[in-house]
Amino acid sequence: xxxxxxxxxxxxxxxxxxxxxxxxxxxxxxxxxxxxxxxxxxxxxxxxxxxxxxxxxxxxxxxxxxxxxxxxxxxxxxxxxxxxxxxxxxxxxxxxxxxxxxxxxxxxxxxxxxxxxxxxxxxxxxxxxxxxxxxxxxxxxxxxxxxxxxxxxxxxxxxxxxxxxxxxxxxxxxxxxxxxxxxxxxxxxxxxxxxxxxxxxxxxxxxxxxxxxxxxxxxxxxxxxxxxxxxxxxxxxxxxxxxxxxxxxxxxxxxxxxxxxxxxxxxxxxxxxxxxxxxxxxxxxxxxxxxxxxxxxxxxxxxxxxxxxxxxxxxxxxxxxxxxxxxxxxxxxxxxxxxxxxxxxxxxxxxxxxxxxxxxxxxxxxxxxxxxxxxxxxxxxxxxxxxxxxxxxxxxxxxxxxxxxxxxxxxxxxxxxxxxxxxxxxxxxxxxxxxxxxxxxxxxxxxxxxxxxxxxxxxxxxxxxxxxxxxxxxxxxxxxxxxxxxxxxxxxxxxxxxxxxxxxxxxxxxxxxxxxxxxxxxxxxxxxxxxxxxxxxxxxxxxxxxxxxxxxxxxxxxxxxxxxxxxxxxxxxxxxxxxxxxxxxxxxxxxxxxxxxxxxxxxxxxxxxxxxxxxxxxxxxxxxxxxxxxxxxxxxxxxxxxxxxxxxxxxxxxxxxxxxxxxxxxxxxxx
Numbered sequence: 001x002x003x004x005x006x007x008x009x010x011x012x013x014x015x016x017x018x019x020x021x022x023x024x025x026x027x028x029x030x031x032x033x034x035x036x037x038x039x040x041x042x043x044x045x046x047x048x049x050x051x052x053x054x055x056x057x058x059x060x061x062x063x064x065x066x067x068x069x070x071x072x073x074x075x076x077x078x079x080x081x082x083x084x085x086x087x088x089x090x091x092x093x094x095x096x097x098x099x100x101x102x103x104x105x106x107x108x109x110x111x112x113x114x115x116x117x118x119x120x121x122x123x124x125x126x127x128x129x130x131x132x133x134x135x136x137x138x139x140x141x142x143x144x145x146x147x148x149x150x151x152x153x154x155x156x157x158x159x160x161x162x163x164x165x166x167x168x169x170x171x172x173x174x175x176x177x178x179x180x181x182x183x184x185x186x187x188x189x190x191x192x193x194x195x196x197x198x199x200x201x202x203x204x205x206x207x208x209x210x211x212x213x214x215x216x217x218x219x220x221x222x223x224x225x226x227x228x229x230x231x232x233x234x235x236x237x238x239x240x241x242x243x244x245x246x247x248x249x250x251x252x253x254x255x256x257x258x259x260x261x262x263x264x265x266x267x268x269x270x271x272x273x274x275x276x277x278x279x280x281x282x283x284x285x286x287x288x289x290x291x292x293x294x295x296x297x298x299x300x301x302x303x304x305x306x307x308x309x310x311x312x313x314x315x316x317x318x319x320x321x322x323x324x325x326x327x328x329x330x331x332x333x334x335x336x337x338x339x340x341x342x343x344x345x346x347x348x349x350x351x352x353x354x355x356x357x358x359x360x361x362x363x364x365x366x367x368x369x370x371x372x373x374x375x376x377x378x379x380x381x382x383x384x385x386x387x388x389x390x391x392x393x394x395x396x397x398x399x400x401x402x403x404x405x406x407x408x409x410x411x412x413x414x415x416x417x418x419x420x421x422x423x424x425x426x427x428x429x430x431x432x433x434x435x436x437x438x439x440x441x442x443x444x445x446x447x448x449x450x451x452x453x454x455x456x457x458x459x460x461x462x463x464x465x466x467x468x469x470x471x472x473x474x475x476x477x478x479x480x481x482x483x484x485x486x487x488x489x490x491x492x493x494x495x496x497x498x499x500x501x502x503x504x505x506x507x508x509x510x511x512x513x514x515x516x517x518x519x520x521x522x523x524x525x526x527x528x529x530x531x532x533x534x535x536x537x538x539x540x541x542x543x544x545x546x547x548x549x550x551x552x553x554x555x556x557x558x559x560x561x562x563x564x565x566x567x568x569x570x571x572x573x574x575x576x577x578x579x580x581x582x583x584x585x586x587x588x589x590x591x592x593x594x595x596x597x598x599x600x601x602x603x604x605x606x607x608x609x610x611x612x613x614x615x616x617x618x619x620x621x622x623x624x625x626x627x628x629x630x631x632x633x634x635x636x637x638x639x640x641x642x643x644x645x646x647x648x649x650x651x652x653x654x655x656x657x658x659x660x661x662x663x664x665x666x667x668x669x670x671x
Contacts, residue, residue, distance in 0.1 A: 066118040072110065072129065075367035078240070079109045081132040082117065084147030084193065088389075088463045089217075090134040090182050093225055095460070096397070097132060103253065105233070105242050112369040115146035119153055123161035127174040130209065130240060135197050136182040139555065141189025145289070151193065154200040170205025176239060177206050178232060180213035182221065190216075210235030220430075222395055223422065252404075254364055255460040261358045261377055269358055270375035272336065272386035272534035274549075286322065292334050292467070292549035293321045294538060298482065300514045306610040310489040311574060312507075312514045313473075316550060319481040323550075327475035327581035328557040331483050332467035334549040335506040337391055338527030342384045344437035349458075350449030355381040361459060373459055385530065388462045391505045394436045396425045398461050402440075405453045411443030432497040436462065468506035469553065471670065473577040475585040483552070485510075486577040486613065503527050513546050557668070563589055566597040566665030568656055572604035572634075572645050575671015576613055582668075587624040598659055599625050604634035604645040 065071070072080060079101055083094040094111045101107035107130075125131060138144050143151035153159055158167070165171035179201075181194020191214050198212050213228035215221040237244040268279065274292060277285040287293035299315040316331065325331070346352045360376040361383075374387035384390050400419025406412045418425050418439075429439065436458070440450055474484035489511045490504025509529045515522050516531065531546055532539035538547040559567065559582055567586075569579040579601055590596045601618070605611040612633075622629040632652065636642045649656060659665040 066116060067121065068112055068117045069121050069124050069126075071367060072126070075108075075110065077108045077110045077367055078126075078129045079107045079132070080129070081109060081111045081134065082114045083111065083134040084114050084144045084150070085134075085136055086138045086144040086146075087136075087466045089221065090136045090144075092463045093180065093182075094132065094134045097134075097229065099253075099255065099460070100229075100233075101236075105237060105240075105244070107236075107240065107242075110365070110367040110369070113146050114150045116369055117150075118162075119150045120160065120162045122175055123163050123165065123171040125172070125175045127176070129176075130236065131175060131177045133177060133179045133194070133197055133201075134182070135179065135194040137184075137187075137189065137191050137193040140187065140557075141192035142556070143193050145553075147193065154197065154204075159204070167204060172201060173205035175201065175204075175206035176209055177201055178209050178236065180215065180225070180228065180232075182215045182217070184217040186218050209239045222397075226397060252454060252457065254454065254456045256361050256373065256456040257364055258456055258459075259360045259362070260354075261360065264358050264377055268377070270378045270534075271382050273375060274334070275375065278534070287551060289332065289467070289551050289553070292332070292551045293318065293323055294533070294547040295321070295483075295550045296545055296547050297513065297517060300517045302514070302518075303486070303613050304611050306606075309611070310511055311611065311613065312485075312487050312489065312510050314485050314487070314510065314514070315474075315479075316483045316485070316548060317481060318483055318550075318552075323483075323552050324480075325472055325476050325483060325552045326554070327472065327477070327559065327585050328578050329472050329555050330469040330553045331472050331485060332469050332551045332553060333485075333506055333510070334467045335465070335509045336529055337385050337389075337465065337505070338503075338508075338529055339385075340527060341390055341435060341437055342381060344441070345384050345390055346381060347447075348437055348440045348444055348450055349453060349455065350451030351380050351455075352449075355379065359383075361456075374464065383459070386534075387465055388459065389465045390437060390462065391435055392463065393430055393433050394439045395461075396422070396429070398436075399425070399429070399439060401457070401461070402453065405450075405457075406443055407450070407452055408443070408445060411445075414443055415439075427496050432494050432500065433502045467551070471557075471578040472552075473580040475581040475588075477585045478588055483550070484580075486574050486580070488574045501525075513548070517544065517546060557670075559585065560666055562597075563594050564597045566600070566659040566663050568598075568600045568602075568659055568665055568667045570602045570645055570649070570667075570669045570671070572602075572671045573611075574613070575669075576601070576603055578670055579668070580614055580617075583618065583621050583625075583629075587621045587629075590625050590629075596625065596628060597663075598628045598630070598665070600630045600632065600656075600659065602632050602634070602645045602648050604636060604643075604648075606635065606637045608633070608635050608638070 068080060071077070079098075081094040081098050083090045085091040091113070098109035098111045101109045135147065136144050161171045163171065179194055179198045181191035181198070183191035183194070194212070194214070198208065202208060210232045213225065213232060215224040234244055270279070273279060275290050277283070277291045285291060295316040295318055297314055298317045299313075301313050303311040303313050343352070346355050356379050358377050358379055361373055362376070363371050363373070374383070378387070396419055399415050403412050403415035403419055406415060418429060428434065440453070444450055470485045470487060472483055473486045474482060487507050487510050489507045491508065492502055494500060494502060503526070508527050509531070512522055512526070512529050513531050522528065533547065533549070538549070539545070557578060563586070567582065569582060571577070571579045583599065583601060586596050586599045603618075605613065608615065618631055622631045632648045634643045634645045634648050636644055660667050
């Protein structure tokens, strides 16, 4: 998922067209957006040794000290890398830069989440040190969850840093910084957070080193990052008085120590749980992103009539969980890696016979903000199943690094080419969606395990497995204890390797569970997920009940509080998901006698008898809404000339202009 954005729910098999209609539509939407934004009534506000050692209890991180200045001083660090990350990409980049700075240039680096720092101490930052800011933009120009406090600090009218200096006194004049912004250019506020952090730091007197880097997840975020950092390092070396010509790759330095345990309490082992609270029995806990709620699935059905595609509607019970949502919010589903890929990686790394061995993994850096990369103690199999993202394509930089550990010259040559040649990497890895296990199989001689590759390097390099967000397709005004999702199942054949099928991680997890609940045989060729969860807590065989680990995230994607304000919604395909909740809510108030403003939904799909989502339900809802409710459809493949929602918008442009501009209506797009 994008580090930067709201869920973009697309049907990857439906080809877009770009023609005059699209251009006119985009221009019209831009004009409407500008006028809307300026209305007075705008709503606001080296392989580490494996040591046998008994460690019986789970590792629980102590309470964090947020004084990063003290930590820098106590651990003799001269470079700190701050990150604000939603899906783990910014965090991953920060760790990679920290390691590269240490090994290539001898910089004394440490990496910290801005959430774990008292950022008012920036005015005490040593002038002979350097700060990196790797900041992702989420949603509509919003900070990531962990960066909210920092964002509020620098955006306040009178930011208060620790020494109390005013903005006019340039409180951050000692600070030298580097910034890399992560975003998605398909959103209006592309890289807004990184750009604003850059501008604010400069305004407060800080000095930027090198050019700001900008990564675009709509293109190739990884290539943007790789292309930026070489010039960045030259500027950093100049600022820190380092001769870049003397930089060396250096030997592998283990970032983590892996210890195999002989004595342990099985009740203290993590088998996929995300926090210590999940191991507590009979204790009332709070459910959130760090401790997701195991929600029972109370209903599941297929929404498509097509035989080659699937879209699943599911209903998740949150009774008694303490979770609350509103229409327009997101629900996070925590997936797991399919067993085929878990087994593949265990075998190719020579860990198959030890897959159930209990281990701890601990940082070798005493200044590390995270002593443990994931909950420990755990098992090798669990690490690959639940904690590392082994599904994502292996990065070009990682492949280049792995070339140093291959046992054969042929394998080294192969990985070196993929790691250095952008086009070869794009064709053979990125476009073919080759994950780490598949890349390693390319160089494994006769299936011989590659136990020469340091496991700590893999743990250090692979991103953590993250949750996937879905727009909630229900409203708490009608179903307060039930969250509905609408998920289009992703699978496709890459153009470079048409014999292979790529499966979306979370949606195929959802699809398998749907089949289980519906007593439908699961194809052997499809990915298989251990849906029973940690300690089989997510499956009750006696009732055929399956649970998903979830949490709710609130958004600003909301209906107007004034029911009389018109709303225009554009939701092709599964982009209609949040608008289902909107329409249900408006229809509820209408049925209770409230006066409701115009409620207009533009919906598009291929054919009405194949993939028209919630067709019968929408018919009833818009009947309830009456003359002020309008459902305008576009079925792209029911005629020779394809018709899309933008055509319907153009046909109704006068009406839309009246609703949005003249009558101050809200205009929403999702999909």
